[in-house]
Amino acid sequence: MLRLAVILLLLANAGYRAWSQGLLRPWGLAPEAQTEPQRMHQQIRPETLQILPPGPGTTAPTPTAQPVAASTASGQTPDASAECLRAGVFDEQQADALRTAAAGLPSGSWTLEPSLMPGRWMVYMGRFDDQDALDKKRTELRARKVDFDRAGGPWEPGLSLGRFSSEEAARRELQNLSSKGVRSARVIRERPESIGYTLRLPAVTDALRPQLAALRSALAGKTWRNCD
Template identity: 65%
Template structure:
């Protein structure tokens, strides 16, 4: 059965091929021809038709060449844009550099000096200066003295040098006397006094050289080149102190 089906398909394909190729035309079996002979009759002098070879090295001027007007147009447009940019650049003002400023300060000043500074700084621009409270902590000293005269002081110095104990003049109202060390707290001074006792120092004592006092610092947060010459008004009131960078 399968063999018969294959034979039928082969015969059908062979018949279709013969029909489509016009092999059965003599039997009246052929597809309809798609021909239009009337178009051949409409040709005008077909014998004058010639086939020319194109030279690839030559191109049409119209395809490759650009007209002067078209080539000049981009240039003129570019020139116009450049001129516009130059005009914009010349009309815009040059940028100004940001003025630099630095923070300066001086001190510490006591109450009287701070009041003099406030008076001297009054003509300066508002907000260009400030006086900050800066408390000054007290100071303690391991002290020997007061000695009767310079001779007694010199004898004590010789004795301390022999014991290899550092010392210097007490200064101020504590003359004639010797300082065996200055400290920020009473406890630190008393510890040093106990240490000196192990070296044979017996007559020294701890006293407060300077009590806690109110102090003030002059601060100029933004000193510019324009402000700097105006600071001369502060020179006298600064009591010999100089301005330094804020730390």
């Protein structure tokens, strides 16, 4: 019985395959054809179909106009005249003054960006007892063709024979000056390593520009520069 069932199943599959592929069409056994001619015959009175022009008050669809400029995250179109400005570097105390002065500016219009300020070393001569001693040393250095500058800050009255970003570089210069007859200079650390701050305004518009006057005193004499 099992063998007979297998034979009948094979015959049924072969018959279905022959029917589905149209091999039995001469005997009137085949699936209905779905070709375009068949569908054309299924149309009902195609000659009555008419294409009418647009009626009064109707217009052809037009593409949706795209915005000229993309909107910002706040939903406002960016100002083409806006520019990025920065000023600095400022120390911690100056940064606190800037935070207070900039509090009245629009939210998100400014940032104080921290950065590491390396220490600075100076080849230094001083302090001198009086102006005469200072002038005498200047004359001596000119005769030896050694460049110098004011030491500035707490190192006055004194002279700087060079400023360097590392102590090693400053000591090399001191050794070089010794070969020129400079004896009383020494290396000092003018400024320790610290955190500095840069004030950055990424989009200064014509509307924002007049408000920058409120920052003038807190800038401590530093000027605005372009971000790039």
